[in-house]
């Protein structure tokens with residue numbers, strides 16, 4: 484990133500006195516430099532490129548971080564060829580550079596926080612759901628993941644001075660559980676005009692994991708002229724889980740998921756937006772103590788998520804959200820409820 488031209492862009496921020504009228508730097512995006520393709524590597528012709536792509540290696544960085552043995556195995560290449568490809572990828576990949584702490588701090592100042600309108604959840608998250616972040620909400624079925632997605636979609640359209648982003652929402656629905664009626668209920672719960680709220684939530688049904696990934700490109704295309712402030716993928720993992728079954732498929736699945744997460748994170752960075760993904764849990768029967776459930780998606784997702792919230796049902800219709808992983812906040816829990824009007828303390 485440090486190798487690219489320092490192009491400045493501005494973002495309008497309306498609710499922060501300090502930042503008003505001040506042009507804010509935006510991280511250069513990958514669109515600004517012509518991307519080097521795997522075919523551009525010396526010794527990689529169309530046949531090898533196809534092998535690499537089939538094995539899930541479609542960019543240089545994915546190759547640069549491999550070991551020769553693993554790449555040879557996964558892409559069915561000779562080890563000498565694999566070594567050469569990795570060496571070239573290391574030289575040509577955009578590994579990213581170092582940025583000074585004060586530059587990062589300046590970028591952090593752009594971060595906005597979306598209110599859940601539930602005090603205990605906002606407190607748990609240090610004020611709300613942050614932009615430039617990928618938030619993963621995981622839990623068993625019926626734990627309320629989709630309810631959080633709907634509620635935050637509504638809240639995103641709230642004016643800035645009410646804790647919203649006055650923004651547009653893209654909602655990728657993989658399980659056919661998006662319900663405009665539910666949005667209407669929650670909008671009324673905040674005294675908002677349901678039709679105006681619905682008009683700002685752009686929903687697409689994803690039919691399989693490839694389609695789901697293509698929809699992210701579609702968001703990039705459609706976002707011009709909109710104030711994209713939130714992207715929701717509900718559920719992130721269900722198609723991947725259903726399509727890639729068994730150990731042999733795991734590496735492929737994780738590579739694709741990784742690429743999908745990178746694309747989503749890029750949307751968050753470019754738009755100073757919040758990405759919210761939901762995820763299921765699977766049971767870990769060998770757990771001797773503690774909660775025997777774990778989020779699926781493995782290390783790839785664990786590393787990609789900036790915040791992870793674990794939802795559980797509690798007694799008397801109450802819900803518990805646990806903050807599991809945060810770069811700058813203590814782990815903790817809060818209790819809230821799901822009502823007809825939406826999430827409440």
Ligand SMILES: Nc1ncnc2c1ncn2[C@@H]1O[C@H](COP(=O)(O)OP(=O)(O)OP(=O)(O)O)[C@@H](O)[C@H]1O
Nearest residue numbers: 622623624625626627628629630631821822823824
């Ligand atoms: N209108 C409503 N009023 C009150 N509670 C509601 C309403 N709609 C849904 N709920 C609550 O939300 C629950 C469903 O939660 P949700 O669909 O968010 O679960 P989920 O975690 O997304 O599950 P899955 O893994 O199956 O997608 C219902 O069981 C109910 O308790």
Ligand SMILES: [Mg+2]
Nearest residue numbers: 628629660717
């Ligand atoms: Mg759901």
